[in-house]
Amino acid sequence: FGTGRYLLTYLMAGIAGNVMSAYQSPVPALGASGAVFGVIGAYTVFLNRNDWLVGSVGEGINSRLMQTIMLNIGLGFMNPAIDNWGHIGGALGGAAMAYYFGPRLYMTELPNGGRMVIDRPLIRLPRPIERIPDRVGNFAGRLARRIRVDRNLQDRPTPPWQQRQRRRPRPDVDGSIKPKR
Numbered sequence: 001f002g003t004g005r006y007l008l009t010y011l012m013a014g015i016a017g018n019v020m021s022a023y024q025s026p027v028p029a030l031g032a033s034g035a036v037f038g039v040i041g042a043y044t045v046f047l048n049r050n051d052w053l054v055g056s057v058g059e060g061i062n063s064r065l066m067q068t069i070m071l072n073i074g075l076g077f078m079n080p081a082i083d084n085w086g087h088i089g090g091a092l093g094g095a096a097m098a099y100y101f102g103p104r105l106y107m108t109e110l111p112n113g114g115r116m117v118i119d120r121p122l123i124r125l126p127r128p129i130e131r132i133p134d135r136v137g138n139f140a141g142r143l144a145r146r147i148r149v150d151r152n153l154q155d156r157p158t159p160p161w162q163q164r165q166r167r168r169p170r171p172d173v174d175g176s177i178k179p180k181r
Contacts (some may be wrong), residue, residue, distance in 0.1 A: 013038015
C-alpha cells in the first residue's frame with residue numbers, strides 16, 4: 001500500500017464507519033474501530049486481487065481475516081454496546097478504498113529477460129497526497145533532532161564571552177527606621 005495510501009485508507013474507512021453508524025444505528029457512536037475494520041477489509045481486497053502472487057499463504061490469511069470479521073460482527077450482535085454498523089461501514093469503506101486505490105500487482109518482462117512486479121491501481125492518488133506521511137515523518141525527525149541538539153546545548157557550560165556580569169545583591173532595605181527583631 002505505501003504510507004500515503006494506507007493513511008488515506010485508514011482515514012476514509014474511519015469516516016465511512018462513523019457515517020454508517022450515524023445513519024443506521026439507533027445510538028450512533030464515534031471511534032477508531034471502524035477504521036481498524038477498514039484496514040482488515042482493505043487487506044482482504046488486496047489478498048483477493050493479488051492471489052496469483054500471494055498464493056496459498058494469502059488464502060490462509062484471507063480465511064482467518066474473514067473469520068475474525070465474522071466473529072467480531074457476531075459478538076457485536078450479542079452485545080448492544082458494540083456498534084456493528086460502524087464496523088461494517090469501516091470494512092466496506094476500507095474495501096472500496098483498496099479496490100479503487102489499492103495495489104494491483106502485475107508481472108512484466110524486462111528487456112534483459114528478467115521480471116518485475118509493478119503496481120497499477122485503478123485510480124492513482126496524486127503524488128502530493130501520497131507523500132504527506134513521508135513529509136510529516138521527515139518534519140518530525142528534524143524536530144526530534146533539533147530538540148536533542150538544543151538539549152545538548154543546554155547541558156554545556158556557557159562560554160565566558162556570553163556570560164553576563166553578575167551584580168552583587170543589594171542589602172534588604174525596606175525603608176523603615178525601626179530595628180529588625
